[in-house]
Amino acid sequence: MSGLESLYQELILDHSRRPHGKGLSADAAATSHQVNPTCGDEITLGVRVDGDRVVDVTWDGVGCSISQASASMLASLVEEEGGLSRSAASALIDGFRAALRSRGETPLDEDTFGDAAALSGVSKYTARVKCAMLAWVAFEDALAKA
Known part of the structure; x- marks a missing residue:
């Protein structure tokens, strides 16, 4: 394992152990519950909006370190961007989906995706793509409902 892969693995584990945005906010404009039937991972994600802006993402869920870290990274990214x-x-959702479906051909840019760029390597493992996508699919669905 290269130094970068090791660093990314530690970042994923850190987000899994100390998640950002975990705990659904009671004032979410909309929520979405998503389940990965392959492995049983579950995420319920809520979005808080102000006009045309997503101002907050909170979530709750159970599952593997990849699904939990991905939700944490998404919440952190929205928070960091204000x-x-x-x-x-x-655009973020579309870019994330395209990169994860690329089978390693399109890495996630750290400037755009923040810590979620650590999930680039997941795209090489098709069984894990759904785990990483779960929160992002919930985000997309909750935005459509809000």
Whole structure:
């Protein structure tokens, strides 16, 4: 394992152990519950919006370190950006999905995706892509409902 892969693995484990945004907010504009039937991972994600901006993402869930870390990284990214416009959120979701479906051909850019760039390597393991995508699918669905 290269030094970068080792660093990314530690980042994933850190987000899994000390998750950001965990604990659903009672004032979410919309929530989405998603389940990965292959492995049983579950995420319920809530979004809080202010006009055209997503101002907060909170979540609760159970599952593997990848699904839990991915939800944490997503919540952290929205928080670090100070919120996102709906169009920016949609672009992030689309970019994340494209990278994870690329089978390692398209890495996630750290400047755009923050800590979630550590999930780039997951794209080489098709069984794990659904784990990493779970929170992002919930995010997309909750945004559509909000």
